[in-house]
Amino acid sequence: GENVEQHPSTLSVQEGDSAVIKCTYSDSASNYFPWYKQELGKRPQLIIDIRSNVGEKKDQRIAVTLNKTAKHFSLHITETQPEDSAVYFCAARIKGGNKLTFGGGTRVLVKP
Amino acid sequence: DVKVTQSSRYLVKRTGEKVFLECVQDMDHENMFWYRQDPGLGLRLIYFSYDVKMKEKGDIPEGYSVSREKKERFSLILESASTNQTSMYLCASRLQTGGVSYEQYFGPGTRLTVT
Numbered sequence: 001g002e003n004v005e006q007h008p009s010t011l012s013v014q015e016g017d018s019a020v021i022k023c024t025y026s027d028s029a030s031n032y033f034p035w036y037k038q039e040l041g042k043r044p045q046l047i048i049d050i051r052s053n054v055g056e057k058k059d060q061r062i063a064v065t066l067n068k069t070a071k072h073f074s075l076h077i078t079e080t081q082p083e084d085s086a087v088y089f090c091a092a093r094i095k096g097g098n099k100l101t102f103g104g105g106t107r108v109l110v111k112p
Numbered sequence: 113d114v115k116v117t118q119s120s121r122y123l124v125k126r127t128g129e130k131v132f133l134e135c136v137q138d139m140d141h142e143n144m145f146w147y148r149q150d151p152g153l154g155l156r157l158i159y160f161s162y163d164v165k166m167k168e169k170g171d172i173p174e175g176y177s178v179s180r181e182k183k184e185r186f187s188l189i190l191e192s193a194s195t196n197q198t199s200m201y202l203c204a205s206r207l208q209t210g211g212v213s214y215e216q217y218f219g220p221g222t223r224l225t226v227t
Contacts, residue, residue: 009152023213034215043116043202043218044155089154096161098143099170100216102154108178 002027006103013080014111021106023090024072025066031095033073035064038105039086047088048075052095078109116205116219118189124225131190133222135203143206144186145216146170146178148199155202161186163207193226200224 003026013019025033034049050057050064050073057064061080066073077084087107090102119134135144143162147155147170157170159178167178175197179187186205190197203219 006153006154036218043220045218046215049147049215091155098168099145099157099160102147103169104152104154 002092002094002101003102004090004103004108006057006090008106009104010107010109012109012111015080015082018081019077019080019084019108019110021075021090021101022072022089022108023074023092024070025092025101026060026071027094028068028071030092030096033064033066034091034093034100035062035075036089037086037100038089042057043068044089077108080108082110082112084108085110116203116217117203117226118203118219118222120222121220122225124221124227125190125193126227127194129190129193131193131224131226133188133190133201133203133224135188135205135219136184137184137205137217138184138215139160139205139207140183141205141217142208143182144180145204146176146186146188147202147204148172149202149221150199158188190224192222195226198224198226208210 031052036044038044063076090103128166145160146158161180177189204216206216207214
């Protein structure tokens with residue numbers, strides 16, 4: 001089955017700096033890659049996703065890039081703000097499959 | 113606005129007890145999921161259901177069972193709770209129609225402690 005690895009497990013950045021989280025996946029049949037943000041004590045919420053027919057997608061300060069050849073994808077947050085502090089999860093889903101396989105999560109702390 | 117609710121936010125049970133965790137969604141979603149969340153391990157899928165009375169094992173089904181008698185409700189059952197089942201349990205639901213799957217929406221979670 002699919003295996004997703006996520007790095008780093010914790011990330012501390014100064015407010016205004018950029019943050020990058022990287023994930024690798026094992027199954028080349030995966031074609032859908034969402035990112036979820038979970039604030040302290042709250043439920044995970046989808047912040048951005050990308051499909052395998054696209055190399056990059058951007059939404060305001062967040063962007064996701066996908067390298068299908070290398071089987072990795074990354075989340076980029078620019079101009080970080082304290083409200084970006086949360087745990088971020090990447091995930092992958094095999095084409096035609098029903099389930100998401102999640103990475104281990106990255107705890108991001110944005111220091112004012 | 114999609115709403116996924118779980119019956120309890122916090123639950124404390126004793127080893128050997130039978131435990132029921134309930135999840136309800138109000139958006140007529142076909143697919144529902146149960147995950148457990150542990151630090152450093154992300155979200156791991158226990159079971160999912162793609163329709164009423166349909167279920168499929170996820171990655172870590174041992175020690176759990178599920179029930180989906182109605183479309184809006186998906187129950188997770190711990191037949192005989194053990195301390196290693198102490199965790200945060202998250203339910204999710206998703207619309208799937210015309211062969212297309214959409215975003216998963218999560219419930220608020222149930223933090224279960226087994227003593």
